[in-house]
Amino acid sequence: MMATEVTVPVLGESITEATLGEWLKQPGDAVALDEPIASLETDKVSVEVPSPVAGVMGQHAVAVGDTVRVGAMIATVDAGGSAAPKEAAPQPAVTQTPAAPAPSPAPAAETEPTGDSPAALSPSVRRAVLEHGVDPATIKGTGKDGRITKEDVEAAAQNKPAAAPAPAAAPAPGATTTGGRKEERVRMTRLRQTIAKRLKEAQNTAAMLTTFNDVDMTAVIEARAKYKDLFEKKHGVRLGFMGFFVKAATMALKDIPSVNASIEGDDIVYHDYADISVAVSSPGGLVVPVIRDAQDLTVAGIEKTIGDFGKRAKEGALKMDEMKGGTFTISNGGVFGSLMSTPIINPPQSAVLGLHRIEDRPVVVNGQVVVRPMMYLALSYDHRLIDGREAVSFLVALKNAIEDPTRILIDL
Known part of the structure; x- marks a missing residue:
């Protein structure tokens, strides 16, 4: 099985770097030729990075929020490989994150999806999820390729039953709470x-x-x-x-x-x-x-x-x-x-x-x-x-x- 490097494509005239906005594929996921595996945020728009071959997603070389230059390697794809079983995927570890006793003010704690959905959420959607206290796994996305948009989260929050106070009582991951007052630090997008x-x-x-x-x-x-x-x-x-x-x-x-x-x-x-x-x-x-x-x-x-x-x-x-x-x-x-x-x-x-x-x-x-x-x-x-x-x-x-x-x- 041969590993093929995925590099940052040409982003346009005078644009030499971008920020990794989200991973659309996780290690072990099956990918098709030209299927988007990552989203990059440039100075103007978001650009999807397609897979150069069909196979299985390899390791991520950079993290969400990192700055990457045109031509740099960001991941690998194992050509012709078979997708790993779902049990081997890292989602179970994510679902345990809210129960961790040590809250962290760093925004890195917010880069993982909070529900059972394998797709990463964009920064604006993650903020909306935290603000409204909704479970993204229960939301049907209307965005491109079924992704959840900020509007989807707001609609789900409006339809959420009023008699469900339990989620609101739990502090959001990555947020600091002092005397009932909460602060959240989110990195500005490149745009x-x-x-x-x-x-x-x-x-x-x-x-x-x-x-x-x-x-x-x-x-x-x-x-x-x-x-x-x-x-x-x-x-x-x-x-x-x-x-x-x-x-x-x-x-x-x-x-x-x-x-x-x-x-x-x-x-x-x-x-x-x-x-x-x-x-x-x-x-x-x-x-x-x-x-x-x-x-x-x-x-x-x-x-x-x-x-x-x-x-x-x-x-x-x-x-x-x-x-x-x-x-x-x-x-x-x-x-x-x-x-x-x-x-x-x-x-x-x-x-x-x-x-x-x-x-x-x-x-x-x-x-x-x-x-x-x-x-x-x-x-x-x-x-x-x-x-x-x-x-x-x-x-x-x-x-x-x-x-x-x-x-x-x-x-x-």
Whole structure:
């Protein structure tokens, strides 16, 4: 039986290292050719490492949380071998871990699954399991390859019978408890570290300023209510508000090209296309896949692209190339209930649009006070490149298109 080394694959341009996020196969497990055996966390997305041969999983050369470089060996696979009996697997030792008398504050104690499931849990799922006190072995995963997601854990916690206080009374492994107060130390994921670094760099580099406006959503709400059923029947996707905003933004960017530009050294780079980055949630944090050439897409095409991004972000299946580039970003904090915010630009971009929740407010229309569904818009921009007049003009153009969606149809 011949052992084949499993090495870290090429991760993308300029990416030389990653963090081992989880082991998908344990020593002794049978693996098929190209079957994922490990998940790596890079600066942008999670990357699965496939098995180079069919056989049996050998020994792990690195542990969860270790930093690995491209080309480094992380494990071996015994080609053509037979899977070890289940009794030989290390799971029984894991089930005894909570009974150990010596609690450890180190996060290493949380890297093993707590239930009978052989699949390792991602860091965000492990945290959710500890917070909600649910047994992962009783949860049916809806993620890729049947893996448990954070949403699965939260759903299981809501359905857990109220008359089961025993699990809550036991302290979570790896947590320290003093006088009824608990603390848990969890290592930041590589993605979260990168997000923190880039956001701080943006604040340190750009002369960042935010300007606000509000928009009456009446016309868009009425159009959506009138056509949403026909739209979904024809295009196979729901009609949301983001399709309108992305399309309106591409029109405004064409009118105000500096908002779609970037600074490179002493040069200003103007783009005759609009690659719109849309912020979506993933288990590891906020990611910003890019809608390429959004100016050429219909509202339906934009909605389909955003829906696909959101689904694959939750599964950790976004690709590196889908995260690169982008000339302008739209972040919708309204889905979480945000009323107003000052979003941070995503370098080398020079501006980001923040959308917020819709709420009924009294406004004056034709001299009369009426109640309208209003939304605050926030444009954060790099004042080194974009003047206040241009920022305000962009928001006004966007506001006009949303309040009169016919403008989107006739490109006005």
